[in-house]
Amino acid sequence: MSGRVIVITSGKGGVGKTTASANLGVALANTGASVCLVDMDIGLRNLDILMGLENRVVYNLVDVIEERCKLRQALVKDKRLPNLSLLPAAQTRDKTAVNSDQMKVLCTELKSIFDFVLVDSPAGIESGFQNAVAGAEEAIVITTPEMSAVRDADRIIGLLEARKDEITQYRLVINRLRPNMVKNSDMMSVEDVLEILSVKLLGVVPEDEEIIISTNKGEPVSGTENVRSGLAYRNIARRIRGEDVPLMDLDALNGTWMTRLVKFFNPSVRV
Amino acid sequence: MAVVKLPEQFAELYKILGGVDICMSKIAIISQPDQGVLIDVGGCGSLQEAASHLSNTLQVSNQFWKGTEVALNFGTLELTPPQVAQLLAIAKAVGATPKQVFSENEPTRASLRSLQMKIGRGKPMKLPEIKIDALTQHELEEEEDSNYTEVSGAEAESMTLYETEENLEFNASLTHDTVPSAEAEDDATAAADTATAGDAVEEVKITQEFIDEAEEVDGEVDAEEEEEEEEERIAPPKPTTPPVPAVLYLRQHLRSGQTVSHKGHLVIIGDVNPGAEVMAEGDVTVWGALRGIAHAGIGGNTDAEIRALKMQPIQIRIAHAIARSPDKPRYKFSRFANSGPETARIIDGKIKIAKSNVD
Secondary structure, three states: OOOEEEEEEOOOOOOOHHHHHHHHHHHHHHOOOOEEEEEOOOOOOOHHHHOOOHHHOOOOHHHHHOOOOOHHHHOEEOOOOOOEEEEOOOOOOOHHHOOHHHHHHHHHHHHOOOOEEEEEOOOOOOHHHHHHHHOOOEEEEEEOOOHHHHHHHHHHHHHHHOOOOOOOEEEEEEEEEOHHHHHOOOOOOHHHHHHHHOOEEEEEEEOOOHHHHHHHHOOOHHHOOOOHHHHHHHHHHHHHOOOOOOOOOOHHHHOOHHHHHHHHHOOOOOO | OOOOOOOOHHHHHHHHHOOOEEEEOOEEEEEEOOOEEEEEOOOOOOHHHHHHHHHHHHOOOHHHHOOOEEEEEOOOOOOOHHHHHHHHHHHHHOOOEEEEEEOOOHHHHHHHHHOOOOEOOOOOOOOOOOOOOHHHOOOOOOOOOOOOOOOOOOOOEOOOOOOOHHHHHHHHHHHHHHHHHHOOOOHHHHHHHHHHHHHHHHHHHHHHHHHHHHHHHOHHHHHHHHHHHHHHHHOOOOOOOOOOOOEEEEOOOEOOOOEEEEOOEEEEEOOEOOOOEEEEOOOEEEEEEEOOEEEEOOOOOOOOOEEEEEEOOOEEEEOOEEEEOOOOOHHHOHHHHOOOOEEEEEEOOEEEEEEOOOO
16 A cells, blocks of 8 residues: 655744644544654644644654654554544654655655655755655645745745655645635735645635634544534545545635524524 | 753752763763763764754853863764864863763764874763653543542542553553543543543554564564563563662753753752653652653652642653543643642552652
């Protein structure tokens, strides 16, 4: 079996790489695939916290690479999904602890075990990013509809294009979109972003307070029903698996009087 | 870069007590009363890395290094004479005097000879090896109505730990039975706990599988390892070395990514935050909140204890045992937070927590 190694990257920090990694991991695992999340943000690890697995981490990626433990010992199995595992980053080391060749070897080993290997890349374009993309065949670029994030995404896409022998496809996810602001022309629209970046769009995730709650709980939203950002991530997961899923109608999310009426009578519905 | 800044009093304490290890990322500072101080740079992969780690680490305390004779270990790093001189200059800049240098790399040794630096003979000192079996870790439950023996007569909040597979299974089934009733008010948590109890049984299977696999694949090497494991299982691991009676006092907060290890007892006056690790061959005492990982008895001493004013650890490790915090949302931890000073120790092969009570 040979799985797909997908790196999730952005250039800019704080746009939601780790959140996207956790949610796509859960969403893909929910479709029945076996998934491994790899946290490459060595020294600033967060993915274990988002997954609620922080207390189970004993060994980490650097231990595996330096052969202090076997891969299997370092993989932390998810609490809810048996087909989802996490390979945590080291917290007491830094990005120089691994190199690209070691990552390639590791990714080859992981993709022989899992259907999907999602690599959460650190911010920046230095060694940490280079290591994260080293073993990958596909990339998902995350950006927010802000000039700075789009500029950085553009830089990243350039770097990915330079590696087109290894990275066969790269697609864009636009995160934290606020349809109301787009409507008032206060925020770049999906079209505006695509016009600058001219890449294939994989999905759009609306801004959602639920994300903050889920981060504190350690339960990614894509595992929960009735959360709009969760639905967006589930759709992206289906597109990754090759299904043709139309984009969510974001205008309907919090604009129309009809949805407000529904929400008024049934607040539990998250429209 | 994580740098543990030691207070200036530390220099004094060091002279009195001796026997201090401080391990920060790739540089280890290892000292023993009779063998002096060794700065181990061997963990670094390149000159650049070694230089940045070394200069960061040596800023620990200027007072500490003034006039101190040190040995350095370059490990397998390959260095030209100017590069060696560069690293030595970093040590000299803080007032330390490099006395001898260990190296396993022939070109580096040649460089050292050309600089007329004394090359260390034999093996440099090493940090103690820590061996934990990650796969025997277990869901750590806060037992409301404790089925375990109470510690020191106090209302025990026990964390449990599991060295043998039998224990593991026993605890898994126990959790399964008691949790839903005890936690009826929180359905979601109860469900999650039940699920993890199931996980634990699966983890047992993995352990077994893992061992089987290891036997199959590399017979000879693992035969030795297995013997060791067997020993651990039959008899509780004996302390390999008598505990060093030295105590290290650290007056500071340890933040994420910082590690401190010590050959004797370790006292932190301050908090240990999530992501930080403290290790000691003896006891670990935190006069503050323990929120990160604490490992007592790293040499295998199962009598070692961990105490903290606020016990909110991610994991607790004593000798070869691991216990992990309960899977509850963090913001509901207030009950844990208000429980007062607590002590963790191994009782009947499990790590348990109870209110601290000096007899």
